[in-house]
Amino acid sequence: MLEYVIYIISFFITIPIVATLLIYLISFKIHRKKLKAIHTAVNWTTVLYIAAVVLLLEIVAGRSFLGWLFVLFIGSLAVIIFYQWKNRTEIELRKAVKIIWRISFLVYLLLYVLLVLAGIIQRILS
Template sequence: MLNIVLFVIAFVITLPILATIVMYYILKYLYRNPIKAFHKAINWSTFLYILAVHTLLSYLFSVNYLGYIFVLLLSILTVLIILQWKKYSEINYYKAFKLLWRLSFLLFFTLYIGLVLFGIVKSILV
């Protein structure tokens, strides 16, 4: 039983695009609203993309990049909070975290696609 659970977790981490699509269709059925289902699926799968990018970076370059990813996310959050403070002179942390999460999806989705293509090219050439 434990092996099945570990297999499912490993599958979801290594193929977050498929997990996002499955989540979207399940949420679309539950909410009956495709836009809300899309937003929820993206929000819930962002963490999977972060883990997948970390896994791919560790596999391709044999170095642990989790600390660098954490520092990158904190740096982006810091910039967002400073920009919010400069623009509105009041900080809304919920809005900053929400924007960080959406930017993280865009960043890590792009990195995931790039690293998968890099891994394919690297395995063909080596």
């Protein structure tokens, strides 16, 4: 039983687009609102894209960039918080994390697509 759970998790980390579509469809059936379904899918699958990009970077580049990605996430969060402090003088950490989480989804989705293409090209040329 545990093996099946591991296989399912591995599949969704390998191909997070399937998980995004699946969560979107389920959420749309429940809420009947496209925007709510998109937000739910983004919030739940960002972690899968992060894991997929970390693994793809190790495969394509041959080294781990997990630390750098973590520093990029914390640095981006600091920029959002600094922006809030300068413009509103009140920092809303929950809102800042939500913004950076959604931006991370877009960034990691783009990185995932680029790294998959780079991996395919690398395998074809070698």
